[in-house]
Amino acid sequence: MPFRPNSDGHRQTREDFIHPHLAEGTLRLPDGQRAAVLPAIFLPQLTADLFAPLTDHTRHALYKFGYEWALQDMVRIRRQVADAGDGGTNLGRWPLDAKFVLDRWWQPLHATGWGALTVDLSSLARGFACVELHHSVVAAHSPGATQPTCHLYAGLFAGALSFFERVERHAIEFQCAALGAPACRFAVGPGPQMDEVESWRQQRVAPDEIRRRLA
Numbered sequence: 001m002p003f004r005p006n007s008d009g010h011r012q013t014r015e016d017f018i019h020p021h022l023a024e025g026t027l028r029l030p031d032g033q034r035a036a037v038l039p040a041i042f043l044p045q046l047t048a049d050l051f052a053p054l055t056d057h058t059r060h061a062l063y064k065f066g067y068e069w070a071l072q073d074m075v076r077i078r079r080q081v082a083d084a085g086d087g088g089t090n091l092g093r094w095p096l097d098a099k100f101v102l103d104r105w106w107q108p109l110h111a112t113g114w115g116a117l118t119v120d121l122s123s124l125a126r127g128f129a130c131v132e133l134h135h136s137v138v139a140a141h142s143p144g145a146t147q148p149t150c151h152l153y154a155g156l157f158a159g160a161l162s163f164f165e166r167v168e169r170h171a172i173e174f175q176c177a178a179l180g181a182p183a184c185r186f187a188v189g190p191g192p193q194m195d196e197v198e199s200w201r202q203q204r205v206a207p208d209e210i211r212r213r214l215a
C-alpha cells in the first residue's frame, strides 16, 4: 500500500489536511477536529522528557498511546464512511477493503510528516500483516539506539489492524532505521505469534528471514 498521489496526479500535502481558521486562531482537520503542527523533534523530546529512562513499562506506555490513537482514528473513519452513505462508491459499507481503509487512514499522517508506509496484506487471511515504514520520526531522532525505538508506531499499526479485524492484534518492530536499516519493518498479528517474532529478533534472526517465516 504505497502512498500515492490522487487520481488527478495531485500529491497531497499538509495543507490538504490541516486548515487554518484564523478567526478562532485554530488549525483543524477536514472533519473539524482540532490539530497542532509541531517540529519533528517534539515527539522524541517529549518521549525523553516524559519517559526517560526508557524501560519496558514506558515502552508499553508509548505502544498503548499509539494503539489508542489508531482506535480513535478508525472510529472517525468509520463515522465518516457512515455519513458519506453509499453514493456509488465503496463508501457506506463496513468493513471496507483493508487497503482502502489503511490508505485513507495514513494519507493525512504521511502528508503531515509521520513517514511513508507500505503495507503487505497478502497474509491477512491468516491474521498477519507486514508494515514497512520509511522516515520514522522517532527513529530519525534516536541516535545511539541499541534496540528498535518505534514503539508508538507499533501501537498505531496494532490498533488499526485490531479495529479493522475486530480482534486484538499485536505488533512487533523487527527492523528499525534507528539501528541503521533503510526502513523500519513491523509484523502485526496474534499475540502468541508476535511473541515468537520478538524472540526471533532477540536471537538476531535476519529481518528478511523473519519476513519469510511470516509469509
Ligand SMILES: [Zn+2]
Pocket (backbone or CB within 6 Å): 136, 139, 148, 149, 150, 173, 175, 176, 177, 178, 184, 185
Ligand atoms: Zn523504527
